[in-house]
Amino acid sequence: MKWRKPLSETGLLESSGLSNDLEINQASRVLVVEDDRTSRRFLQLALEKRGYAVDVAESVTEAWETLSALGLDAYDCVVSDYRMPERNGLELLALIQQHNAALATIIITAESEKELVTESLRGGATDFLDKPIGLENLHDAVASAIKRTRRQRHLEQSDTAVKTVGRAQERLLGAKGADGAMRVDICFYPKHEAGGDFFSQYQLTADKFCGLLTDVSGHDLQAAYTSAYFQGVVRGMLERAAPMTEIFATFNRLLLEEWNQVDRVKPTTADIKASVAACAISIDAGTQTATVLAQGMPAPVYWLPDGDAKVVGETGGFPLGWFPDLSSRAVVQRISNGGAFCLWTDGLEQAAEKQGVSELSLACALQEAKGRGEQLAEMGSAADDVLTADLWISPAEPMMETFRPLLLEQYQARLSSEIDTFQAYWQRSLRMAVPEMPATSEHDILLAAREALLNALKHGCAGRPHYFASFQIAYSSQRRAIRVRVSDFGPGHQFDFDQHPKVAASELPEEHRGLLLINQLACKVDFKRNGASVTMDFTW
């Protein structure tokens, strides 16, 4: 090893007139690897004259010892001849690539070694220099190589920081409140190292809890920081008993005025740097109510243990940080019968759309996979982070016994001709959530559901095209059962299940076989409101 002080430290540079580049170059260390003494000395002096700290080595072995002694991070560039005794420059390049790929390496080749250029670049070399080496070419190549090394190292540091934040986020995701009285089941499929998808829960008093799902724009450190900042604002204001509407309004103002600096008179989305979609569910066990506020976020679904489900609150709207006036209003839901809420970020909607299934069926599949200790393979193609949370009202409830919704739809009578499309959607959703379902059960469920919906659209909606029927499919993994509910707002229809099958078989009327089928296909059928609402159970 030959250690030499840079010329700047020897005082030789004072008369060189190259002081403009020195501030940058003085901080840079270059290793020159060249077996020819004259060439080595030329390179060393040329680079030292530009202010670089230059170390030299005669061989690959010596170069590697030099790099290892100070550490590869101590160098900003390596300039190595290709043709040297024992090992060549490409072998040194391979070593550097293996241990510190960010360190830029320039390979020097002879005129007759042009084919090496391609090989060098493929091996990770930053640049190459032909012999004889011109001073200008040398300086340009080294300067750009050093820039590349620094850029790469900066990216690596950022990447490490982002990953650290991401790991911290995953640890904190859904961290329990004071005594964890509210049970929350979370599924998180991050597509990025850090981001703004987050669920947090707060216990406010002995019987008041709050769950908050947030989705910050972007997938970087700023998004993670914005999310953390929002969580802090929420926690602080909740501790001062502020209602969620006030918390959202406050953070909206903070984003607008401090982060996005939007002109209040002429707000535009052009200057939006940060925005937060959020959904808060505040549960009051004393009054047996849940207050839901969603802003720019899908509204949550609330379901009872028997699978009856509804969307609570308003879906959509714009996120916090866009406009001064918030669009959403809080909605109060009674929760005296227990049950659960399911919340999700828009990443789930995109993933479900890609798979052609309902969000609820995908959320169920995620929870089922989590229960098996697996990751859902279908999520590999998801384009965005996906976060879902099941928030259980009664933690002691035997959750596996309950029916959780897979489909929650409303169909207008005018769309009855689209029944095949609807049925294909149900089928894909069922297969997503319950892949182990036997084919016969699937057939019976789809056929009975089809019959019930067509009956509701045709008769229940009484030919009025804009009337609609509600349609639900729910699943209980413990019972291995599917429950289908179809309701319309019509008066219903009297049907004699004792007599009609006999008449249908003997007199062969050319109508009214739908209800017969329903009664045969389902294990259990329950008609309400004179048949305007039918619930069908299927087990396997």
Added chain:
Amino acid sequence: MKLELNTDGKTMTLPVPGDLISTNVETIRHEANALFGTDASQPPKWNIFILDLNTAKMVDSAGLNLIVSLFKRAQQHGRKMQILYSNPNILRTIAFTRLDKHVEMVKV
């Protein structure tokens, strides 16, 4: 869909592409009308009408109603009707409404 009269003229087959359901039942009914002809007093030349549901996985109530209608028309002319099927759910559905007592079900 193409009506197929076999070489000895004894059977007429109406193949159904896929399921027999509400969204295609009118198309199939139209084909069947051609099969039975417009003159109700003229008996068909074939003896057995075959509804080929070999590729079907589902028959819904509209499909069942069509089967009843076709069976009645065949019966009016003193002809028999067969249904070819391969998916067991087709037989189950038809048996639920006891149509298998009237129509011969043939598994292929």
